[in-house]
Amino acid sequence: MLLFRKPTPEKIQRFLAEQAEHPLSYDDVGVTQGVSSSGYVRDHSRVLLGSGMAVFSAAQAALQDWQQFRVGWVEAQPADTPIETGQLIAVVARSMGLWWLNACRIVSVLEEQGSQPKFGFAYGTLPDHIGAGEERFLVEMDEHQQVWYDILAFSRPQHPLVRLGYPWMRIMQKRFGRDSTARMQRLVCDSESQAGR
Numbered sequence: 001m002l003l004f005r006k007p008t009p010e011k012i013q014r015f016l017a018e019q020a021e022h023p024l025s026y027d028d029v030g031v032t033q034g035v036s037s038s039g040y041v042r043d044h045s046r047v048l049l050g051s052g053m054a055v056f057s058a059a060q061a062a063l064q065d066w067q068q069f070r071v072g073w074v075e076a077q078p079a080d081t082p083i084e085t086g087q088l089i090a091v092v093a094r095s096m097g098l099w100w101l102n103a104c105r106i107v108s109v110l111e112e113q114g115s116q117p118k119f120g121f122a123y124g125t126l127p128d129h130i131g132a133g134e135e136r137f138l139v140e141m142d143e144h145q146q147v148w149y150d151i152l153a154f155s156r157p158q159h160p161l162v163r164l165g166y167p168w169m170r171i172m173q174k175r176f177g178r179d180s181t182a183r184m185q186r187l188v189c190d191s192e193s194q195a196g197r
Contacts, residue, residue: 002099002101003098003101007099007101009078022128024125025124025126026134028134028154029134032108037154042154043153044151045151045178046148049139050147050189051147053141056119059147059149064119065079066081066089068149069180071180073093073095076091077089083109084106085106085109086105086106088104089103089104095172104135108122110138115141116141116142116143118140119140121137125155125158129159130158131155131159132155133156135155136150138152149185155173
């Protein structure tokens with residue numbers, strides 16, 4: 001949905017209630033988990049956040065609070081939406097003086113404990129989204145205790161204006177990958193600094 005001003009929380013709630021009745025806008029549900037796909041553009045961003053369980057816990061808490069979206073020009077609303085399969089979330093983005101309101105549904109949640117824990121989720125697009133496809137957000141600890149933040153997305157344009165201006169959509173998608181990984185690095189660095197006081 002294209003808007004000339006930032007949507008209010010009430011407008012976002014009405015928007016999501018309308019979208020709740022609709023199926024996902026793409027067929028390859030699970031594409032971020034390895035389901036075969038074609039016709040999508042793949043984007044992958046991965047960054048090292050630090051090492052140890054404290055870093056992993058801070059990164060997991062950030063994902064659970066949708067912090068990876070708070071990059072200044074995009075956010076996820078309502079911010080208290082629980083990370084659970086079936087939950088709806090609105091991605092609100094500002095570009096070229098306009099606001100875009102996009103509807104998504106969480107399609108999978110991953111949570112593994114142990115010496116190499118993982119936490120993440122994927123959401124898929126609903127009909128009122130500028131693109132069609134799926135995006136996964138993951139934090140994981142490897143065998144060396146290093147903690148990584150990983151974004152994997154498969155998308156194609158859906159909104160008529162975006163089809164016309166597809167290069168702009170690609171620029172925004174790449175910008176989000178850069179901004180989101182930088183945001184997560186700052187959050188983990190800040191949490192480590194506060195823990196050390």
